[in-house]
Amino acid sequence: MLQSKSNWKYWIPENVEETSLEDINGLSPIVKQLLIQRGLTSTKEINQFLSPDIKNLYNPNLLSSIERATERVHQAIANKEKILIFGDYDADGVSSTTVMLKTLQELGAVCDYYIPNRFTEGYGPNEQAFIEASKNGFSLIITVDTGIAAVHEAEVARNLGIDLIITDHHEVQHEIPDAFAIIHPKCSPDYPFNELAGVGVAFKFAESLLGYFPKHLLEFVAIGTIADLVPLVKENRILSYYGLHALTISKNHGINALKRVCKLEGSITEEDVGFSIGPRINAVGRLQDAELAVQLLMTEDPDEAEEIALEVQGINEQRQQIVNDIVKEAEAMIDQDHDGVIVVAKEGWNEGVLGIVASRLVKKYDRPAIVLTIKRDQQEAKGSARSIPAFDFFHYGMKIRELFTHFGGHSQAAGMTLPIENISQIRDKLSEYMHTDLSEEDFKQEIVISECLSIEEISIEMVNDLTRLAPFGMQNPKPIFQLKEIPAEVRQIGSMKNHLKIQFANSQARLDGIGFGLGELYPYLTPKTPISVVGELGINEWNGIKKVQILIQDMKIEERQVFDERGKKRIEVLSYPNQRILYISHEKPEHSMDKDWVNYEMNISELPKADVLYIYDLPKRVEELRQVIQQTQPTNIHACYTVEESAYLTTFPKREEFVWFYALVKKRKKVDLTREIASIQKTKGWTREKVIFISQVFFELGFVTITNGVISLNPNPDKRDLSDSIIYRERLNKMELEKVLYYSNYDDLKRWFNNCIMEKDSPKEELANGS
Structure with missing residues (x-):
């Protein structure tokens, strides 16, 4: 047996009555099933989902304070007041800033933008920036993708005589700023959708300001919405759907230069934004001033756009190297047996990439992780947290809010500043909550499986049909499928042999599987053994030939395995975390603990149960090993023995x-x-x-x-x-021993071991003390 690395959960929709979907033409059974799983059962809902329509977007005026804010901005424009857009340094913040800047410029406003420096100012509005804005004659500040936690800064603005309009989408904390206006879906009881990204809120405000639907801004909305990982349903689905099309046909010099740097051609997908465009825009704010990213999206000069895009590419490559270096240092700080919330901190770490580092640690250790850079001169630590699905970091962080100087974020991601002396207390408190509220299974990553398929059901036509559900994202994930089949071929690929290529085949169909980063599982696979794999379906095209393939994310084997290593001089001892391993041999192997070693002279009836049994030596009689197998009941058996002087190959006298x-x-x-x-x-x-x-x-x-x-x-x-x-x-x-256990073929050997276990309950002469 091979355990999966993740928890496999099957998508079982709650409170959904399955209905007839015959009214919708051209839907395959699998797409119908996936729609039902998403809670879509009526013809109207499904048509709206499969054919996103701008007409189904909500009226911006349903957002509280938006009319008051719109009136104030038009008043400022009419009076030639200076307006400052206060943005954020991530892709959502940059795209929000761009949307608002283009809107105000179109309206003829006297305006500028300001994005705080991550390293010198930190996240969100700050008092000094507002003071400088006042000195420079700004009487109106509009925040985008930030501000809902700026209680003190709102008071500063009011005292300076600045009207503050906050547009944001982040979680609302205990106290709401006293601003001139707050445009926030979660502060708007009449607004039907609470999950807009920061750029989505800015776009709604832009629509209200312009008095028409600004299609020309949709490409920026797609970048921020997809990159910020908000749920891609309802309004976000519509905005992303049309925004991706806008990115595909974009005339924006900066976007097209960025597409060339990313080597993106043809239709732009959510994956292109999520894995290419978004990370490069994010990289700018992670390592330096994010204004460069705004300049890229705002420039009207194609040559300048090309130069900035190349600079952005260089910054992204630098960011990747910095992340790799910090990950190595962080991993060296973590104990092998660490079982609490991971908290690592070091002076000099680049705070702009700590969220990425935290994500890497969560993926490797299956624990919530906080990664901090220590600022010794200020006696504080600053950084980011990422979490596992079962641990709501925002919820638990708010329970110890007093230990942080600044804290904010979402259930799976948070940013924070804290006194250095509070680091250990925060780790201990969060670890206590984690162990109290979570079970062992909660620590494994989750994979939600949409459907179990056979390879005969998978075709190019079916995979193409799945694209009708795109764009995929949070709450509309790309479907994950499970299949169980005996591989026809398995091999390691890649220069480091760190990937796995599996071919599934039977008399009716064939399917290739690729498991990136799963090469280490190769030794755990045995011949003629069905394996269950889960992953996304895609189409691989090579030399004009298209083939369906499954991108394997995880795998498991649910039946007992026999590893045939008979006669090998060198045996690789595999790692089986959290499983009981026994080694049976005449002499104790060097790599085994005393408690893990047994021999045939022991009282076999007292041997412990084992998950894994390594057999290094054969007994004198077949029955002895049969009794060992029946007593230990292993799920994985490694036959590692050899025969030096064969009786079976020596002619026995007649x-x-x-x-x-x-x-x-x-x-x-x-x-x-x-x-x-x-x-x-x-x-x-x-x-x-x-x-x-x-x-x-x-x-x-x-x-x-x-x-x-x-x-x-x-x-x-x-x-x-x-x-x-x-x-x-x-x-x-x-002779019989060697015939059965050494010179038998693999199928017969496996059958013998399995029969031993199946015969456990049949009456046998008890064997003890090796006699």
Whole structure:
């Protein structure tokens, strides 16, 4: 058996009544099922989902305070007041800033934008920035993708005579800022959708300000919405759907330069934004001032756009290297047996990438992780947290809010500043909550499986049909499918052998599977063993030939396995975390603990149960190993033994050969083997070993005596059968042992082990103390 790395959960919709979908033409059964799983059962809902329509977006005026804010901005424009857009340094903040800046410029406003420096100012509005804005004559500040936690800064603005309009989407904390206006879906009881990204809120405000639907801004909305990982349903689905199309046909010089740097051609997908465009925009704010990213999206000069895009690419490559370096340092700080919330901190770490580092640690250790950079001169630590699905970081962080100087974020991600002396207390408190509220299964990552398929059900047409559900994202994930099949071929690929390529095939169909980063599982796979894999379906095109493939995310084997390593000189001992391993051998292996080593001389009835059994040596009799298998009940058996002097490959004397030799001794009375053994070998064509073996059997049975190599006939022997000889029986037992356990083919060996376990309840003579 092979355990999966993640918890496999099957998508079972709650409170959904399955309905007939015959009214919708052209839907395949699998797409119908996926729609039902998403809670979409009515014809109207499904049509709206499959055919997103701008007409289904909500009226911006349903957002509280938006009319008041719109009126104030138009008043400022009419009075030539200076308006400052206060943004954020991530992709959502940059795209929000761009949307608002383009809107105000179109309206003829006297405006500028400001994005705080992550390293010198930190996240969100700050007092000094507002003071500088006042000195520079700004009387109106509009925040985008930030501000809902700026209680103090709102008071500062009011005291400075600045009207503050907050547009944000982050979680609302205990106290709401006293601002001129707050445009926030979660502060708007009449607004039907609470999950807009920061750029989505800015876009709604832009629509209200412009008085028409600004299609030309949709490409920026798609970037921020997809990159910020908000749920891609309802309004976000519509905005992303049209925004992706806008990105595909974009005339924006900055976006097109960025697409060229990313080597993106053809239709832009949510994956292109999530894995190429978004990370590069994010990289700018992670390492330096995010204004460069706004300049890229705002420039009207194609040459300048090309230069900035190349600079952004260089920054992203630098960011990747910094992340790798910090991850290595962080991993070195984490104990192997660490079981609490991971908290690592070091002076000098680049705070702009700590969220990425935290994500890497969560993925590796399956624990919530906080990664902090220590600022010794300020006696504080600053950084980011990422979490596992079962641990709501925002919820638990708010329970100890007093330990943070600043804290905010979502259930799976948070940012924070805290006094250095509070680090250990925060770790201990969060770890206590984690162990109290979570079970062992909660610590594994989750994979939600949409459907179990056979390879016969998978086709290019089916995969193409799945694209009707795109764009995929939070709450509309790309479907994950499970299939169970015996692989026709398995091999490691890649220069480091760190990937796995599996071909599934039967008489009716064939499917390729690729498991990136799963190469380490290769030794855990055994021949003719069904494996269950889960992953996304895609189409791989090579030299004009299209084939369906499954991108494997995880795998498991649900039946007992036998690893045939018989006769190998070098045995690789596999790692089985949290499983009981036993090693059975005549002498204790160097790599085993005393408690894990057993031998055939022990009382077999007292052997413990085991998940994994390594068999390094064979017993004297087949029955001994049968009893060990039945007692330990292993799920994985490694047959690692070898045979030095084979009895099975040595010809066993026939009964007539015993008769001939006895007749020779009886006729001659005495036979001196030291002088005559060669003659006997030549006459009968026997081996030396056979002559000696027959002699020893006769000696043990009392038929002859042997003195100094001379065999003499016993004139009055007892009447006994050859099988009464222990040597004779041991030789037969050894032959049977080797036949069954060493020279058998893999199928027969596996069948024998499985039969041992299945026969456990049948009555057997109890075997103890190796007798």
